[in-house]
Amino acid sequence: MSVNKLIDLYTDYLLSSTTQTTATGFSKMVNSELSHDKITRMLSLGEINSKRLWKMTKPMCQEIQGEEGVIIIDDSVEEKQYTDMNELINWHFDHCIGRCIKGVNFVSSIYHNKSMSLPVCVEFIKKDIPYINKRGKLAYKSSKKKNEIFREMVNISVINLYFKYVLADIWYSSAKNMNFVKKECNRDFILAIKDNRKVALSVRDKENGEYVSIKSLKPEGCTMSVYFEQLDFPVLICKQVFKNKDGSTGTLYLASSDLNLSYDQITTIYKKRWRVEDYHKSVKSNASFAKSPTKTPITQESHFIASIMAYVKLERLSYRTSNNHFELKAKINTAAIKAARQELNRLSTPIFVQYKNTA
Numbered sequence: 001m002s003v004n005k006l007i008d009l010y011t012d013y014l015l016s017s018t019t020q021t022t023a024t025g026f027s028k029m030v031n032s033e034l035s036h037d038k039i040t041r042m043l044s045l046g047e048i049n050s051k052r053l054w055k056m057t058k059p060m061c062q063e064i065q066g067e068e069g070v071i072i073i074d075d076s077v078e079e080k081q082y083t084d085m086n087e088l089i090n091w092h093f094d095h096c097i098g099r100c101i102k103g104v105n106f107v108s109s110i111y112h113n114k115s116m117s118l119p120v121c122v123e124f125i126k127k128d129i130p131y132i133n134k135r136g137k138l139a140y141k142s143s144k145k146k147n148e149i150f151r152e153m154v155n156i157s158v159i160n161l162y163f164k165y166v167l168a169d170i171w172y173s174s175a176k177n178m179n180f181v182k183k184e185c186n187r188d189f190i191l192a193i194k195d196n197r198k199v200a201l202s203v204r205d206k207e208n209g210e211y212v213s214i215k216s217l218k219p220e221g222c223t224m225s226v227y228f229e230q231l232d233f234p235v236l237i238c239k240q241v242f243k244n245k246d247g248s249t250g251t252l253y254l255a256s257s258d259l260n261l262s263y264d265q266i267t268t269i270y271k272k273r274w275r276v277e278d279y280h281k282s283v284k285s286n287a288s289f290a291k292s293p294t295k296t297p298i299t300q301e302s303h304f305i306a307s308i309m310a311y312v313k314l315e316r317l318s319y320r321t322s323n324n325h326f327e328l329k330a331k332i333n334t335a336a337i338k339a340a341r342q343e344l345n346r347l348s349t350p351i352f353v354q355y356k357n358t359a
Contacts, residue, residue, distance in 0.1 A: 001034070006042050007052075009034075011310040014288040016332060021288045021303075043294060048302040048309075050121045054160075057118045057312055061111050061161055069113035069163040071120070072273050073150050073172060076280040078290050079103040088297040090127040090140055095171070103290075104304060107146055109153035110276050111161055116319050117275045119308055120157055123149050124301055147172060151180050158185045165258070167273040170194055173255065175230035181257070182233060188258040190270045195253055199226035199237065214239075214253055223256075223263050238263050282325040283311045 013026045023036035023043075042048070077094040080103040085091075092105040105125040110117050127140035150172045157163065166181050166189045173191040181189045195215050200206035206227040217224060220239040227234055236259055240252045256266050283289050287310040292303040314325045321328070 001038075003042065003047055006034075006038070007048060007306065007309065010039060010042070010306055011287075011313060014307055014310040015286070015313065015329070016336065017288050017291065018333060018336065019291070020293060021291045022293060040299075043299040043302040043306075044296070046298050046302060048305045050123065050305065053119060053305055053309055053312075054121055056309055057111075057120065058160070060116070060312075060316065061118050061120065064114045064116050064118075065111070065162045066113055067162075067164065069111060069161065070165045070167050070269065070272050071154065071157045071161070071163050072110040072112055072117075072167045072276045073107065073153055074110075074169060074273075074276045074280075075105060075107040075125070075146060075171070076284075077101060077103050077105045078284055080290060083293075083300075084295065086297050087126040087128045087140070088124055088300055092125065104300070106304065107149045107153070108276065108279065108308075109157060110279055111157070111163065112272050112275050113163075116315060117279050118312060118315060119279070120161065121153055122305060122308055123153075124304070126297070147174055147177055150177055154181055154185055154187070158187065164188055165190055165269055167191070167270060169273070175228055178228070178231060178235070178255075178257065188256065190254060190256045190258075190266055192270075193237070193253045193255045195251070197228070197253070199228060201226060203227065219253075221263060223261070223266065225259065228255075233257070234259065236261060236266065238266055240267050278325075279311065282314060283308055286314060286325050286329045287311045 009030065010026060013029050014021055016029070017025065019025075023039040026039045027034055027036040077092045079101050080089050083089045085102070089102065089104055091100045091102055093100050106122055107125065108122045109120040111120050125142050125146065126144070127142050129141050129143050131139055131141060133139040150168065154166055164187065166187055168189075168191050170192045173193045178189060178191070181187050193214070197214050198211035199214055200211050205211070206229070211229065214237060219237055220241060223236040223238045225234045226237055236256045238254050240254065242250050242252065244250050254266055254270055261269070287307040289304060289307040292300070294300045294303050314328055317323070317328055318325055323331075
């Protein structure tokens with residue numbers, strides 16, 4: 001059986017499963033027509049990688065690409081509390097909960113257009129450098145920074161896809177990233193920025209080194225053209241005030257390199273960035289992302305990318321059926337429950353009754 005067919009079956013298994021996903025469980029799904037060793041070997045070869053993911057999504061990305069397309073880059077952490085530590089499964093800071101957790105940290109580049117959000121590439125943060133931290137304890141850090149990965153992903157997207165804007169949150173809004181997107185990639189960005197950033201209000205102020213905090217400005221509901229210290233081009237900033245689910249008020253500062261945009265256009269385009277959160281949630285909840293007991297970094301990474309490939313299947317089905325991922329998963333689970341009940345009824349029926357019915 002070809003690797004592509006085996007991956008196709010494995011991703012089906014990840015979408016169908018409601019428990020731990022194991023090689024033995026996969027073998028049972030296909031009625032032992034494929035041994036569990038077959039799937040173990042596939043995960044160990046490292047053939048399920050970001051390049052294969054792109055090969056899967058490329059036709060769909062090309063089908064939906066257009067002027068409204070955007071690239072969204074973000075990272076996420078998924079907890080793997082009971083898995084042994086290695087360079088892949090390690091301690092990572094999760095900014096959503098504000099503390100470090102033991103798990104996997106992955107950065108994804110998403111192409112979004114026409115209601116579809118498709119992963120273009122994914123890379124995992126590998127903590128491969130040991131060091132002694134401030135407490136005198138052994139710790140690990142990554143030899144490759146997230147901002148390096150950001151720039152690589154933007155470059156890959158420029159080569160392969162048509163889009164105008166790069167969207168990302170605060171963690172990727174460095175001046176180096178802004179320069180890279182605007183100058184080297186000839187694209188525009190809309191990025192969230194920290195409220196402690198300082199800006200010059202004119203070229204003259206910039207030349208004189210006169211900078212003020214954006215918190216002292218009043219760009220709410222409108223845009224302002226300002227200058228960052230490390231950029232030689234102006235950007236628009238705006239302040240968005242919104243209500244959280246708990247009723248509290250939040251603020252978000254945005255920076256755009258496209259000077260032709262209005263406040264409403266900036267906030268509307270940036271709203272698309274939240275689709276990456278839907279992607280993270282679906283991969284973790286619907287595609288068995290953290291449910292594999294794989295032990296080595298190469299088998300773990302293979303499983304994680306296979307899970308993302310399973311997400312792509314759900315996204316394609318969602319686009320065709322107008323059902324969201326959780327509705328599709330619920331239908332799969334309902335079908336599984338019905339099949340389980342039929343099997344239970346068969347096992348509960350006395351043998352002589354089965355014989356009588358077949359006589």
